[in-house]
Amino acid sequence: MSARRRRRAATEPEEEEEEEEEGAGSDKEVDLEERLHELDLRGDSDIPDVPPPTDSTPEILKKALSGLSARWKNWWIRGILSLAMISGFFLIIYLGSFMLMLLVLSIQVKCYHEIITIGYRVYHSYDLPWFRSLSWYFLLCVNYFFYGETVADYFATFVQRREQLQFLIRYHRFISFALYLTGFCMFVLSLVKKHYRLQFYMFAWTHVTLLITVTQSHLVIQNLFEGMIWFLVPISSVICNDITAYIFGFFFGRTPLIKLSPKKTWEGFIGGFFSTVVFGFIFSYFLAQHQYFVCPVEYNSETNRFVTECEPSELFQMKKYSVPPLLQAVLGWETVNMYPFQLHSFALSTFASLIGPFGGFFASGFKRAFKIKDFADTIPGHGGIMDRFDCQYLMATFVHVYITSFIRGAHLSTLGSHCQQVWRGWRPFRAGRRCCSGLNSMFPVIHRPWPMRKRTVKTSLTRSSHVRHWKRMPHLQCPQTCGKNAANARSPKGHLKCTVTKRCFKGKRIRAQQEQERLSANCRAHLVTWLVPWTPRMSQPCSQPEHHSSEGGPVAPDPQELAFLPGKCPSCQEGRQELACCPHSPLETVMPQCSSRDSPCSGGHSGLCAGPSMAPTTHGSRSSTVLLPGPGRCLETAALSLSSVL
């Protein structure tokens, strides 16, 4: 484990040296550079370049531990603070994915700050013009770029509703490039004759730091969106490896592992490896049971929240595995039930414990190179934030690559973005209309088709739920017109019905004029969404396209067709209402519109984007079947449609 933290404390007495001569005048840089190069050539001299961090252990701890030897004192301080950090971590997990994203962001900023500060100290470059602000500006640009990409990808529906955001997203790359370029030009303009070299050093330093921290934390967030489990298992594996390696090393450590950090031992390394594998296996077993961890994190624009509910993908469904014969003899079992994800967790924890430490070695080599003990002294007993996260960063890339290569299927992922490009190309900016841009929100479906939303699979709606369902959808009620059957209209009940219908239509029309623009943006996604519950009952698509006039002008369906249809359309089975299918577009062939027999198809939905009628009519209720657009749904639909076509 990261025993390296303390190694300097043990190995070298720290000498503090006044290293900065302020205002050394014109030849200061030359001086400093000479010194630097001397340092380089001399190798490890024992002049600390950076003042060692002061001890910031809380008073209470100090007092409580005053009776212990230094070794055990360190052990206790570390233990307590580790526990505190872990519980804080759990709290944040409980608070949800947004808080996690914020946490990642703040950690990233802190790490950046720590590394940059070291750079400043090493190069004694406090007086470089603009440099502090420039390096923060670069951080801002790069973060803007990466977070913007995330927003464009995962908050598509949210973005669609806001005009300014759409603009920002569309020209996102251009804007971020312009921002970066501004920084670049400012850098070039801020070059001062005396400090050329220092400034270039700091430029490179900034960029390597950006490369390490920002891109990695971007990957962490991407993993988070794949499902909380892809975030938690790797991170906790690394943490577990750190802790167990430390413990094993503490108690059994004999053989030193690597010169770079003399406190690491082979015993700790191996013990850490085995315990991490076991830990990962068990931990992922527990996590895989909960949808909260398993499902891809999605932003639901209706509720303004992150949704983590779905039908878990195959990875997270119990499967029977036959035990390899060698193990069979040992264990006495022939088959084992486990989640496929647990197999993947082997890969993750193996990486975390075998390769992950190299990130730590790298960091400790870095610290040795610049003669610092810790990156900062943010956490007593642990050092800076960067000390804690050095191994995590390698891990993030690994998980990302692992997902793209083994979990997601390589082509599918790129296809997702390409499809989005297609729809973007068709988007209102070009076409002058906003209809169907909801397709954008649909396309993450192809991006990540595995987990399916649970509620969509609910095939048997109870009658009451069905009715409730209809009430939420006026456009399904409206078709019960009064115009066709005069007798019906004259009866009081019929009259009432008629008024309701008329009002309904009127309302529809008004809304159509007013809100078509806004509502149709999401219509496709919702169309697909709400039609799904019907599809399973359909044995065959309605084959004959029906001609219908504009809204409210129904055309009677062919009686033969009607006769053919009962039993095909969902509500026909309800007994009371005979329903006809009115296919007019391929998508509706898959998911027919149904209406009652007295007033057959209402028409008006001549395309997929029929305007307001297709728009969501309920708001904010996650319980409703209507409003859970999510990945997998459309694919499910497609699968069903395939089976019905064949």
Added chain:
Amino acid sequence: IERKGLRGLRAPPGPPTPPEQPSLDGETASDSESKSEFGGSSPVPTSDDTPEVLNRALSNLSSRWKNWWVRGILTLAMITFFFIIIYLGPMVLMTIVMCVQIKCFHEIITIGYNVYHSYDLPWFRTLSWHLQLYFLLCVNYFFYGETVTDYFFTLVQREEPLRILSKYHRFISFALYLTGFCMFVLSLVKKHYRLQFYMFGWTHVTLLIVVTQSHLIIHNLFEGMIWFIVPISCVICNDIMAYMFGFFFGRTPLIKLSPKKTWEGFIGGFFSTVLFGLLVSVHGGALERVTNFHYYPRMMRLEETSEIIQSNLTVRMYPFQIHSIALSTFASLIGPFGGFFASGFKRAFKIKDFANTIPGHGGIMDRFDCQYLMATFVNVYIASFIRGPNPSKLIQQFLTLRPEQQLHIFNTLKAHLVDRGVLASLEDA
């Protein structure tokens, strides 16, 4: 000091420099920096590479004009070479881009070695030199692999080994990189920690600049030759024109960083580059035909002529020409900042040129410093303002999906088309 011109990139080499003299212009030579620790160990100044023939032919000219002729002739040679390459087609172009990239990498890394005095540590040099090369290889493998998967899709699908490679491409390249990383960590030697980390950082910044940018250039190439040729020729034109304007009319210095650049050259370069861009993009169609670039036929859309109506005056032009104005403006206004950056870098490390590969011009990197900024700009420009997806690529990708996914996409697409009225007639029929 005479101000010769705003020749984009480096201080012109002037008369053959005596090799020992740390070749800085008078201004810098006099300041405190030059008597710094670099006395003997700073990078060896470039020796004169001018061919004998040229030397003899130009022997009776003043050094200023001599330089002008050497440069002019070699520029012409390079441009001719460039045209030949273009004629040979995209594969050769890609190879050239790659060679240039490797050469640039080599030049920068060599400077790094010189700066850090690591010549005296032979074992270290070979070891870490291999490591740098290895990193270069990994990153190139990654980027070229991505390109191949993207653009040579059918080829990849046909060949079984290639398919596996492309499927696990990211994993493989990550594993390769990781190997290099671990080797680096293991090769850390106690005495040279800091040096090694410097070199690590140096390598990575270089990789960031050189490899990713050349990757972007290749991407632009695949968007259509014209996106490759026009930006590059704009930058070249700007360099040349700025040099010429500066040479003949230069009075007012532009920036301290490179004292030979003048406002006159800057402005003259700007106008002539815009003009040049407009003219060149008229012939974009012709260029396109010459280079049978069959992988990516999407320039067609941009080549359809459109009419711009402006106060009763109708101009017929390619829409691309409008874009070319943006490109050439960038090339002449922001592009030089790449040059300033490079010249600041050279000053910082007290070298005159990156290398002495091309006589009169310096190293390859001297010629391409502005190009690199340009490549990113073109890429971003395409992504933001031009990009429509490539239909054939999309179709190819669709075809690899599972049947139900294909059907789903088909249905959605059809529905969409019907909705927009494109397919309505078919529906009614």
